[in-house]
Amino acid sequence: MTVETSIAPLKRPADAPVQLFLARLLRRSVLTGEEQEAILRLPTEAWTVGANRDFVAQGQETDRACLIASGLTARFAQTANGARQIVAFHIPGDMADLHSVVTTRAVSALQALTQSTILRIPHKALRDVASRYPAVAQAFWRDTILDVGVVVQSLVNLGRRDAAGRLAHLYCEMGIRYGQIGQNDGGRYRFPATQAHVADALGLTAIHVNRTVRLLREEGLIEIEGKEVRVLDWDGLAARAEFDDNYLQLDPLDFGGPVRTRG
Amino acid sequence: MTVETSIAPLKRPADAPVQLFLARLLRRSVLTGEEQEAILRLPTEAWTVGANRDFVAQGQETDRACLIASGLTARFAQTANGARQIVAFHIPGDMADLHSVVTTRAVSALQALTQSTILRIPHKALRDVASRYPAVAQAFWRDTILDVGVVVQSLVNLGRRDAAGRLAHLYCEMGIRYGQIGQNDGGRYRFPATQAHVADALGLTAIHVNRTVRLLREEGLIEIEGKEVRVLDWDGLAARAEFDDNYLQLDPLDFGGPVRTRG
DNA sequence: CGCGCGTTTGATCGCACTCAACCCGCGTGG
DNA sequence: CCACGCGGGTTGAGTGCGATCAAACGCGCG
Helix, strand or coil: CCCCCCCCCCCCCCCCHHHHHHHHHHCCCCCCHHHHHHHHCCCCEEEEECCCEEEECCCCECCEEEEEEECCEEEEEECCCCCEEEEEEECCCCECCHHHHCCCECCCEEEECCCEEEEEEEHHHHHHHHHHCHHHHHHHHHHHHHHHHHHHHHHHHHHHCCHHHHHHHHHHHHHHHHHHCCCCECCEEECCCCHHHHHHHHCCCHHHHHHHHHHHHHCCCEEEECCEEEECCHHHHHHHHCCCCHHHHCHHHCCCCCCCCCC | CCCCCCCCCCCCCCCCHHHHHHHHHHCCCCCCHHHHHHHHCCCCEEEEECCCEEEECCCCECCEEEEEEECCEEEEEECCCCCEEEEEEECCCCECCHHHHCCCECCCEEEECCCEEEEEEEHHHHHHHHHHCHHHHHHHHHHHHHHHHHHHHHHHHHHHCCHHHHHHHHHHHHHHHHHHCCCCECCEEECCCCHHHHHHHHCCCHHHHHHHHHHHHHCCCEEEECCEEEECCHHHHHHHHCCCCHHHHCHHHCCCCCCCCCC
């Protein structure tokens, strides 16, 4: 059980975020050439956002969805008294708020953790494609359900694992996800979140994240160099995390992309 | 700011679970009479499940969705080593796995916490309705997104609140949700989960749940009698929980049902 | 009556929080 | 050129919330 990332999932990996998004859909849904064309032809509008800036505020009404083209962004939920909790990280190729197509009021905020470029796609265009092609509507629905799976895993993470398990699980998940977009180089991937960000995601303090990182390093599982994560012992890390990648794949339609961790 | 539940949301509240489900959809989506008829005419098959029985196993392939008609059920996620975490409680009128329509492999198990009756609805029938009526497809998609909001709140709950806050939040949420189906009688509602179940949902141990219940009781916020929860001080409880009910409503299309807590 | 489940209480332990520094690299400005 | 501030990472000491271990109680039920 190793992570192999030798083959990029697309012909034009990095410079075509819409293609990454399409690839993400195709990993779980079957779409005809015409339907794929329709998605690739969606109108987009590029937008650059500085680090630590909300680009969608909680409760805000929007008329376009955000496809992450580059950078690292996160979905935040906040309690009444202002404490923030990261619900999900979004990496290039993710449509961070595809759900906003059917619920225009944002339930949670979106923030850029590093400088990021966003492609904004009008809801109207997405709704048009979805109602013209029911298979696309299903693919969209299915994609939002994948996001739910990720959130559910986070819930298990916070509810049932200690700090080391949570952190190990995060590194496993991000390793797989970066691998799916061709940015995991043999267990090395760039994950530019600060320890404070990670703390907000894992329900810990930044200080304790720091100590837990050190712990995993001392166990020989990972190595951190700047913003780059290096997984030294994938099996050990997955065992520490009790990591089961099923929730990321939705197997039956998976064509067996470049990153496989079991089977 | 009080909980008022004098008016039942439907003409035939308890004995018509499909109507409850439809009411749930209509709380957030606009559907024509024809579309509503189509939902009410969905074929169903009643099924009784004993307490503590899984009626959908994790990883199982299904061809029908489960509408809760009576009883209390929960969605469970489990880690590789078997620890279980309750992701969501499902009460009558909830379609516990509407998402299974587009992803037939169950990502998490469904278990009856008390004896429950389930109406099983074939995916094919749901898909047919959804593709015949795009508005219904949207309503289904939107409903799954509401579920996500509940899970996200749970995530914030585990990540950012202490035991008392988590428990208070749960009692607030269930109070609202039972109110929406006409089963909250002036702050009193029946919530037949054991303290062990609550512990599995809140990421605590049953023992600590017990002590936290006592704490809330000593603070004069709630009273527990058997399986009935009595909220003595809604404002106080909501404050303790930092409860914000926005995530349950998706306002713009809400017609202002019987239960309102703000505004 | 005995059994099992759920609840309740007590005593102790330990993981993660809090408070408090300090280091380092970087950018800015005197 | 150095002073300074700032964001991010690192380390130490002390504390507390919630887990763990252990036991008893009440109640429904066979």
